[in-house]
Amino acid sequence: MPASNRIILSSDHAAIALRQAIAAHVVARGWEAVDIGPTSLESTHYPAHGEAAALRVASGDCRFGIVLCGTGQGIMMAANKINGIRCGVCADPFSARMIREHNDANMLAPGHARGGRRPRARDRGCVSLRGLRRRPPCGARGDDRGAGEIAAATIRDRARA
16 A cells, blocks of 8 residues: 555554554544554553654655654654654644644644543544544645744754754
8 A cells, every 4th residue: 555545553552442443443444554553551651652653654654643642742742853754732623633734744643641531532543533634734725834934944953953
C-alpha cells in the first residue's frame, strides 16, 4: 500500500487498548494502520515511541501519525524533535481539524487520560483521524500563512545551529 494511505500509530504502555481501537477505526476507513506498539503493559517511556513514529512519517513511509500518552503533550514534544514533523495535541474534533488545516500537522497526539477519566476511542483517537483527513492545510489553499511561518522559523533555527 502506498505511504499516502498509511497512518502510523504508537503510544505509551497505558494507551495500548485505545491505540488498538484507533487502528481498527483507521482500517475500517480504508487506510492501512501501521501499529508499532508497544504490545506489553510493562511500563515504557513515551519519548521513544513518539520518536519512532515520527521517523516513519518524516521518511515518507507513512503519510500521517497518531501518537498517544497521558496528556499527549510529552509524546508530541518527542515527535516534534524530528525534522519535518508537525505534531499537535488535540482533545476534540475542532482542535484536530485546526491543527491540520492551520498548522499543516502530519501527526496528532490525543491524550488518553483527561482529569482521571479514560476517554472512549471515538472521543479521542478517531477524532484525530477525522482531523487529519478532512481538508488540506490552509496554506495549500493560499489563505493562511501560519504553516509557512512555522517552516521558516525551523529553517532559521537550523541555520543558527
